[in-house]
Amino acid sequence: MLKLNRTRYSLTLLQILAVFSLLIGLVFFYRDQVTAFFQTTQAGQLGLALNGAILLIFLLGLVRMIFIFLAYSREQDVLQRFVKRAGENVSNPANTLPDSALVVRRYRAVQTIANQLAPVNQGALAATLVAGQQAQFTLVRFVNSILILSGVLGTVISLAVALMGAAGLMNSPDNMKNMWDIIGGMSNSLSTTVTAIVCYVFFAYFYLRLQDARTQLLANIEDVTSLYILPRFKYTEHNLLGDVALLTASLLKAAEGITQVQDRFLHVGDHLQLAVNDLQAVIAQSGNTILDIHDSVREGFRLEKEAPRA
Structure with a gap:
């Protein structure tokens, strides 16, 4: 049975918007605590840069996910219209539908092969479609891979700053700036780790939802091909x-x-x-x-x- 319900896409998009709203709300209502957490010393400014870079990577991947979800939602809408026309025995169900839609491209491909009196290899068409969709996930996979590593990198840099402060403190025990560097470096190492873990938890969840959406869309394309497209062409x-x-x-x-x-x-x-x-x-x-x-x-x-x- 075809699963053409768009509720799943809408629910995931609402969850992403809820996470955005939650982050913005927490930063706004607890801005004093956030500012205190990222101290305004030199080490604190380094913490702001490191945590800002982690959040920027997270937001970049999340925005890309939103665009992919919207594209999949449009694909499901076109798929529903195609199935409705095919069920009504329309001579050309792909007529007036967007040429860039996956189901329309599949229909054109099968039509071209059938007009040449060649057998239609649905497995090859499915593999080509999967490869094309994999290319759409390059940025998302990249962010999912480096997000937790960015927290580790921030921790290593902060610990390096703390060790530099400790080395300076050993040379001049009365220099309080070196002491603040040590404290700030330790604080930054903790904050970057926490920031990366929290961002990774949310991103990994939405990444899995996006993979489920892609799998369901590709399965629907293959079902429509088997049930509505291939029977229209006898040249197999x-x-x-x-x-x-x-x-x-x-x-x-x-x-x-x-x-x-x-x-x-x-x-x-x-x-x-x-x-x-x-x-x-x-x-x-x-x-x-x-x-x-x-x-x-x-x-x-x-x-x-x-x-x-x-």
Whole structure:
């Protein structure tokens, strides 16, 4: 059965918007605590840069996810319209539909192959479609791979700053700036780790939902191909063999009919030959009777016999 419900896409988009709203709301209502968390010292400014980079990567991947979800939602809408037209036995269900839609491209591909009297390899078409959709996930996969690593990188950089402060403190124990560098570096290492983990949890969840949406869309494309597109085109290997078998059976029946007609003609010829022989016998008998009458009349009227012709 086809699952063409767009509720799943809408629900996921609402969840993404809810996460955006939650983050913005937390930053707005707890802006003093956030500012205190990222101290305004040099190390604190480094923490702002590192955590800002992590959030920027997270938001970049999330925005790309939103665009893909919207594209999949449009694909499902076109798919519903195509199935409705195909169910109504429209001659060309892809007419007036966007040419860039996946189902329209699949319909055109099958039509092109069928017009060339070549067998349609649905497995090859499905593999091509999957490869094309994989290319759409490059940025999302990249963000999903490096998001947690960006937190590790921020932790390493912050610990390096803390170690530099510790080294400076050992050279001048009375320098409080080095002490603040140590505290700020340790704080930044913790904040970048927490930020990366939280972002990764949300991103991984939406990434899995996006993969489920892609899988469902591709499955729907293949179902529509099997149920509505392929039956419209007879030029497959199986159908050609069936047509050849039907043609052979028809030729055998026609040959049997011709043989029967030939036998009938032979019987009719035999009867015709018998009729001709009978007619010749009758004509021969009639000819002798006429000569007898001719001689009787000549003798009755005492006519002279005709001289024989040269």
